[in-house]
Amino acid sequence: MSTPTGFMEYKRELPSDRDPLERIKDWNEFHRMFSEEQLRTQGSRCMDCGTPYCHTGIELGGSVSGCPINNLIPEWNSLIYRGLWKEAYERLNKTNNFPEFTGRVCPAPCEGSCTVGLIGDAVTIKTIEQAIIDRAFEEGWVIPEPPKTRTGKKVAVVGSGPAGLAAAAQLNKAGHTVTVYERADRAGGLLTYGIPSMKLEKDIVQRRVDLLAAEGVQFVVNTEIGKDISSEQLLEQFDSVVLCGGATKARPIGNVEGHELKGIYQAMDYLNSTIKSYLDNGLQEGTYISGKDKHVIVIGGGDTGTDCVATALRHGCASVTQFGTHSKAPLERDQLNNPWPEYPNVYTLDYAHEEAKALYGEDPRAFSVLTKKFVGDENGNVKELHTVQIRRYVDEEGRKIYEEIPGTEKIWPADLILVAVGFEGPERTIIDQLGLDTDRRTNVKAPYGKYTTNVNKVFAAGDMRRGQSLIVWAINEGREAAREVDRFLMGSTMLP
Template sequence: MGKPTGFLEYDRVNGKAAAPLERIKNFNEFHTPLTEAQQRKQGARCMECGVPFCQSGMMMNGMVSGCPLHNLVPEWNDLVYTGNWGQAYNRLKKTNSFPEFTSRVCPAPCEAACTCGLNGDPVSIKENEHAIIEKAYETGAAGPRPPKLRTDKKIAVIGSGPSGLAAADQLNKRGHNVTVFEREDRVGGLLMYGIPNMKLEKQIIDRKINVMKEEGVTFVTGANVGKNYKAAKLLKEFDSVVLACGASNPRDINVPGRDAEGIYFAVDFLKSTTKSLLNSNLEDGNYISAKDKHVIVIGGGDTGNDCVGTAIRHGCASVTQLEMMPKLPEKRTENNSWPEWPRILKTDYGQEEAIAVFGHDPRIYQTTVKEFVKDESGKLVKAILISLKAEKNPETGRMSMVPVEGSEKEVPADLVLIAAGFLGAQAYVADAFGVELNVRTNVATEAGKYATNVEKVFTAGDMHRGQSLVVWAIHEGRDVAKEVDKYLMGYTNLA
C-alpha cells in the first residue's frame, strides 16, 4: 500500500464531462481524462483493505457485488499511484481481456463495492482502469503479441461481441487457430451496433480488432451462420465451435395499434444511426430519424437512456421515457446495505441532456402504453398511456405492476422506441446446430459449464446466461475458452 492515508488526504475527482448542450452537437465521447498527476492521486485513495469486495464478483440478493472478472483492483490502483504503468497494465490484463471497453461502458460494480464508499466516495476504479489501458496503447505495451507456438486445432467462434472476442483472444493466445464469424458488416457485435458512439467510439473497437488480427485471429464478416453460412460446414471443418451470438430477441409490447408506422425496437434505431454515422456521418439518410418528432422510449434501462441521448442528437421535438417500476430512492435503504449493488436513482447522460434541452427529466415512472393511435395512412400520431400500481397476485403471492383504471392520458407520438430488454437466443442459430434451449430460451448447459448437448459445440455470453453486462460476457468468454482448451488438449493453462 503506497499511500496509507491517501483516502483521507485526497477527494474523489472524475474526469470532466462536456456540458450537455455542447456534447449533443456530435456523437463523440465527451469525457476529458485527468492528468497523470491527478490520476496518481486517485490511485492513492485505494485503501488496499483486507477484504477487497471490489474484486469479489459475488452475487448478493440477485445482484453482483464487485467485479465479475475478479480484477486485481488494489494491486493496479497502487501501481497507478507509484507511476508503474507498465506493471499496472500487466496486472490489469491478467484478468480483463478488454479494459478499453469496460473502462467506458461498464456500470462499475467494483466501485459500488469499494470499502471507501461505505463512509464516503469510492475509489475512481473505472477511471484508473481507463488511464492504464490508454497509457498502454500510447507506450506500445498493448500492441500485438502473437503466440510463439501454434497447435493444429481449429476453432470457430460465432459472434464477435464481447464474449466471442474474449473467447477468441484467449484461445488464440493458447496457440489455437481461431476464426470469428460475424453476421454484420463490421466486427464488434453489441459493442459496435448496440452501444452508441457517445459511450464507445468505434475506432476503439477497431484498434483492438487490428491487434487481434496481427496476433493471428481471423475475422469473417457477413457470415450469418444458420442462413447464408452452413452450420454443417463449420462442424466438419473445425475441431470446436463456440456459439456467442448474444440474446438477440427483443422483447415486444403487444397492445392495440402496435402495427402503426413509426414503432421500432431500440436496437434497430441505435444500429441504424451508428451504421449511417460510420458510413457517411449521417449524410446518406439511411437511419431511423427522430428529427422534429415526439419520441416515446419504452424502457428505463441503459438502452432506453441511449435512445434518449441519440434522439436528442437527431433533434427531436420532445422525448419521454416510460418506466414500469416505481422511482428508486436517492440513497440506499436499510434493506440495501453496502456492499450490495445500490438500488438508487441514477440520472444518466441521456437524461441529463433531456433536462438541459427540455427543462425536465424525461422519465415517467409506473407507466406504460395502453394503445397506439394511428391516422388513416397507418402512421403513428399519439399514444394512450396508463399508470401502473404494485399488486400481489392472490394465487402466486408475487407482486406485479397492474394498470390503474381511469388513469389513461393521451400524448403526441411520432416515433416509439421499444427498449424493454431481450429474451434469449435466436432459434435459427440454435436449430442450425441442434443445440437445446432452456425455459428462458438460452442455450442449455450444465450449471457452471459451457458445453452444449452437441459434441464439440460450446456456448457463452448472453446466448448462454441471458441479457447481461459486457463484463459478464467477457467473464463467460474467458471461461468457455478454458473449457474448449481442456476439451481439445486434455488440460488447460489458461487463466
Template sequence: MGKPTGFIEFLREVEAEISPSDRIRNWDEFHIPMPEEKLRQQGARCMDCGTPFCHTGTLISGMASGCPINNLIPEWNDLVYRGLWREALDRLHKTNNFPEFTGRVCPAPCEGSCVLGIHNPPVTIKSIEHSIIDKGWEEGWIVPEPPTKRTGKKVAVVGSGPAGLCAAAQLNKAGHWVTVLERADRPGGLLMYGIPNMKLEKERVVMRRLKVLEQEGVEFKCNVEVGKDLPAEALLKDFDAVVLCTGATKPRDLPIQGRDLKGIHFAMDFLTANTQAVLDQHEGNDFISAAGQDVVIIGGGDTGTDCVGTSMRHGCKSVTQLEILPIPPETRASDNPWPEWPKIYRMDYGQEEAAAKFGADPRAYLTTATKFEGDEQGNVTAIHTVQVQWEKNEQGQFALKHVPGTEKVQPAQLVLLAMGFLGPEEPLIDALGLERDPRSNIKAEYGKYNTSIPGVFAAGDCRRGQSLVVWAFNEGRGAARECDLYLMGSTDLP
C-alpha cells in the same frame, strides 16, 4: 492499497465532461481525461481494507457484486498511485482482455462493493481503469503478440461481441487457429452496433483493438450468418471445436393496440442503423431519424438511455422515457445493503442531455403504455399511457395494477421499444439441435460451457440471458479455457 491515509486526505473526483448542451452536437466521446496527478490521488484513496470486495465477482440478490472478471483492482490502484503505469497495465491485462471497453461501458459493480463506499464515496475504479489502458495505447505499449507455437487445431467462434472476442483472444493465445464468424458488416457485435459512438468510439477504440487481434492471427469473417450463408453442419465438419457467442438478441415486444403502426421500432434497430450511418458518414444509409419528432422510449435501462442520447443528437422535438418501476431512492434503502449493487437514483448521460435541453429528467416512473394511435396513412401519432402500482397478489407475488384516473395521451411520431430481450434467436440453435434451458437459452453449465453436442461450447448472453458486458467477458474467457482443455487434454488458460 494506495496511500494508507489517502482515503482520508483526498475526496472522490470523477472525470469532467463536455457540457450536455455542447456534446449533443456530435457523436464523439465526451469525457475529459483527468490529469495524472489527480489520477494518482484517486488511486491513493484505495484503502487497506483487508478483504477487497471490489474484485469478488459474485451474485447477490441477482445482481453483480464486485468485478465478474476478478480484476486485481487494489494492485493497480496502488501502482497508479506510485506512478508505475506500465506495471498497472500488465496487472490489468492479466484478467481483462479489453479494458478500453469495460472502462467505458461497464456500470462498475466494483465501485458498488468498494469497502470505502460503506461510509464514503467509493474509489473511482472505472476512471482509473480506462486511464491505464488509454495511457498504454498512447505510450505504444500495446502491440500484437501472436503465439509462438500453433497447435494446428481450428476453432470457430460464432459472434464477435464481448464474449466472442474474449473467447477468440484467449484461444488464439493458446495457439489455435481461430475464425470469428459475424453476420453484420463489421465485427464487434454489441460493442460495434449496440452501443452508440459517443459512449464507445468505434474507429478509435473498437477497431483499434480488432486490428491487433487480426495481427495476432485471429480471422474475422463478416456478412456470414451461420445457418443461412454457412450451413450449420459445416461448423462441425470444418472445425475441431465451436464456441457460440451469439448474444440474446430476441427483443421483447409490446403487443398492444396500434403496435403495427409505422414509426414504432425496436430500440436495437434504431441504434444499429444509426451507428452504421455515423460510421458511413450518413452516405446512402436508410436510418431511423428522430429529427423534429416527439419521441417516446418504452424502457428505462441502458438501451433506453442510449436511445435518449441518440434522439438528442438527431434533434428531436421532445423525448419521454417510460419506466414501469418506481423512482429509486437517493441513498441505499434498508433492503439494499452494501455490498449489493446500489439501486439508487441516477441520471445517466442521456437523461442529463434531455434535462439540459427540455428542463427535466425525461423518465416517467410507474408508467406503462396502453395503446398507440395513428393517422389515416398508418403512422403513429400518439401514445396512451396510465400510471401503475405494484401490489402483492394472492400468491404473494408483485403484480401490476393500473391506477384509475391517471390515463394520459401524448403526441408521438417515433416510438422505441427498449424493454429488454427474451433470449437468443432460434434458427442456429434449431439447426444444430442444441438443448435449451427453461428460459430458451442454450443449455450449458456455468464454468463448463459445454452444450449437448461434444466440442460445441456456449458463452455470454446466449447462455445466461441478457447481462452485463463484464459477465460476457467472464464467460468468453471461461469458455476458451474449457475449449482448450477439450482440444488439448490440459490448459494453461486462466
C-alpha cells in the same frame, strides 16, 4: 497499499464530462479524463482491504456485486499512486482482455462493493481503469503478441461481441487457429452495433479487432451461421465451436393495441440504423430512422432505452420521453433492502438524461408508467399513445404484479416510438439446426464454468448462454469458455 489515510484525506472526484448542450451537436465520446496527478490522488483512496469485495464478482440482490472478471483493483490502484503505469497495465491485462471497453461502458459494480463506500464515497475505479489502458495504447505497450507455436487445432467462434472476442483472444493465446464469424459488415457485435459512438467510439473497437487479427485471429464478416454456412458444416470443418451469438431476439410489444402502426420500431433497429449510417457516410445519405423534429417516446427504462434518448437528441427531436414501469429510485441507498455490497439502486442521471435535462429543463424519464394503447392517424402513422400510472409489487409466488391507479390516464403526442423492453433470448436458427438444449428462458443450456452443450464439441458463452447481461459478464464467460475448450482439445490447459 497507496496510503493508509487516503480515503480520509481526499474526496471522491470524477472528471467533468463535456458540456451537455455542446456534446449533443456531435457523435464524439463525451468523457474527459483526469490529469496524472488527479488520478494518483484518486488511486490513493483505495484501502487495499483484507477482503477486497471490489473484485469478488458474485450475484447479490438480483444484480452483480464486484467485478466478474476479478480485476486486481487494489494492486493497480496502488501502482498508479506510485506512478508505475506500465506495471499497472500489466496487472490489468492479466484479467481483462478489453479494459478500453469496460472502462467506458461498464456500470462499475466494483464501485458499488468498494469498502470505502461503506462509510463514504467509493474509489473511482472505472476512471482509473480507462486511464490505464488509454495510457498503455499511447505509450505503445499494447502490441500484437501472436503465439510462438500452433497446436494444429481449429476453433470457430460464432459472434464477435465481447464474449466472442474474449474467447477468440484466449484460444489464440493457447495456439489454436481461431476463426470468428460475424453476420454484420463489421466485427465487434454489440460493441459496434448496439452501443452509440458517444459512449464507445468505433475506432476503439476496430483498434482491438485489428490487434487480434495481427495476433492471428481470422475474422469473417457478412456471414451468418445457419444461413450462409450451415451449422453442420461448421462442425465438420472445426475441432470445436464456441457459440457467442448473444441474446438478440427483441421482446415484442404485440399485446398493446395499435402496435402495428407505422412509426413504431424496436430500439436496436433504431440505434443500429444510425450507427451504420454514421460509419458508412457520416449520416449524409439519410439511410437511418430519424427522430428529427419528432416527439419521441422510448418505452423501456434500461441502458438501451437511455441510448435511444441520447440518439434522438442528436437527431434534433422536438421532444423525448423515456417510460419505465419501475418506480423512481431513492436518492440514497436503502440500507435495509439494498445493503452494501449489493449494487446501489439509487437515483442518478445517466449521460442522456443529463443532456435532455440541459436542453428541456427536466429529467426525460416518466416512472411507474404502463403503455395501454397506440393511436394512429388516417394514414396509419402513430400520432399518440395512452398510458396509466401503476404500482408494482411482487406476490407470494415471486411474480411481478402491475396494479393500475385509477384516474392517472394520460395521452402523449408521439411521432416516433422506440420499444426497448429487453430481449427474449438468442435467435433459434443455430439452436434448431444443431438440436441444442435450451433452458426455461430459451437460452442455450450450458453449465456455468463448463460451457458444454448437449452437442459434442459445441460450447456456448455470454448472453447466448446466460441471457441479456453486462459486457463484463460476457468477457468473463468468453475467457472461461476458452479455458474449457482448450482443456477439451488438449486434455489440460494453462488458460486462467
